[in-house]
Amino acid sequence: MEVENPNAAMLSNYEVLKLLNEYVDEQKKTKQTRSDQNLSTITYETLKYLNETPASVQNQDSIETAVKALRPFGLTKAEKLQMINLRPTTAVEISLIIEESEERVTEEQIDDIIEIISHLPELPAEETMEEEES
Structure with missing residues (x-):
């Protein structure tokens, strides 16, 4: 390949x-018997x-809404994608995602980004607690 x-x-x-x-x-559906094990x-x-x-638990609409809401912050496509995938909840996590964050975003903007990301669907609390115990 x-x-x-x-x-x-x-x-x-x-x-x-x-x-x-x-x-x-x-x-x-095709019931392929020959399959690559790897x-x-x-x-x-x-x-x-x-x-x-x-x-x-995410859906296309919630992702599109978040991406639109993140537009005013001047983030790159990769940074927006990482925001969606990683769901940062702290300023430190956001500063690790946004390259040169000190020059590009203010503390207020970071708080706004956290608020936007918090509206994305998340796993129910009991599922995340089970994962932490494992």
Whole structure:
């Protein structure tokens, strides 16, 4: 397998989860008996991980709303994507995501970004507590 265009598009965790679920459904429908074991393992492990993240409860509308709300802050596409995927809750986390954050955003803007990101769907509290105990 050869990667023809490695930078064709950046995908959110939600989009990757959606694509992998569609791929698995398609594989089940076609009932392919010949399967690449490595691909199956990677698909399984990725689905397992993503189903334990907020991506499993996000939807296209909530992501689009958040991206639109983040536009005024002058963030790059990659920074917006990381905001959606990582759901930062503190100023420190945001400063790690935004390159040269001290020069590009104020403390008030960081608070606004945290507020925007807090509106994204998140995992129910009992699920996150179970993960922490494991």
